[in-house]
Amino acid sequence: MHIPDGFISPSTYIPATVAAIPLLIVAWKKTKEAINDESYAFLSSLTAFSFVIMMFNIPIPGGTSGHAIGAAILAILFGPWVAAFCLSLTLFIQALIFGDGGLSVFAINSLAMGFVASFSAFYVHKLLHNRVNNNLVLFLAGWSGIVAASVVVAVALGIQPLLGVDALGHPIYFPFGLNVTLPAVVGSHLLVFGVVEGFATMLVMGFVEKIKNQSTPKGATV
């Protein structure tokens, strides 16, 4: 889902950066409050985990596969601010050190995959927890988080033909409008990547339940 450099106009990514910076500062402060003096080593562990989870390709019924981002897992275990911060740090490292995603669009990627995915997953889990089957709740939390993030990405991409045009009025950044990006990006996340994230959340949380009695980190809410 990472948007790369060069497809988003400055008139979109500059306001997004202005919006993301205060959110990141709040997330950093909330993260430090949430997990005591072990925070540095622990936070770096969570960041590495969110990086690693993107390396696992998960097959889904229908013959296709994709990777999860782990937003729901981190949000359910450690809260949405910690999850948003760790995912944003992962995206920053990917953009700057691995050249994946792009620094100019870091804020949009962070708002979508860090904040929107984490908060959506967290509140869906909170709303449905103990009301319906636990596996279904975990699946829906993961699924809804990544689908919500995909809406942000689809809108950011889809408005580019309106904002970034050349002298002749032709698109010069991302070329397809909302009529293409919403069904393509959101549709694929509704049917494929959301299912992958949902499965990953369900599977991992199932195993976390098994091992949580052995090592429950401070700050974990499970």
Added chain:
Amino acid sequence: MPAKIYFLLYIGALIAISTLKSYEPLLIVLALLLLMSGKSVLSIARRSFILVALFSLFITLSYSFTLYLRDESFWHYFVTVNLRSFDMIFLTLLFTSRVNIYEAVAFSKDLSFLLVLSVSKIMNMQRSFADYTDALKSRTLRKPTRYQIYEYLGSAIAGFLDKNIREGKENFEAMKSRGFHV
């Protein structure tokens, strides 16, 4: 010049390149970047090309094809967008190869420390992931069922989470025993 100044210059250059809307100035930028990269030109260019090909080429080719079907000129769009992506990625890779990134983004002591720790853990995790995958391959004789794949993925991802948390505690103890307090 301090790394932070380079970082600000890099951000400024990145924004400037992103505003360019035709390929002529982008070609000039590319020529400057190639000159600046010196001996590492080929390795940076190869990595940039791969990263551009992963996303930009797919999008720009599909849009260029729709323009072609409408009998409209598509070269300007195709060249400009891919060149801009290439320039921006090339600039980022050049920056990261020449400047100490940890020093460049050390706007807060806490954050720069966290960044160093995170990157070192990510490198470790990448190695562990490769070992884990190789070990699994070498021990798998028959094609696993979908259920077995799910079971493996769930345990592997949860195992990495558990490993990360344990190592986090060990790292903290190691830091404390060496007198490190943030």
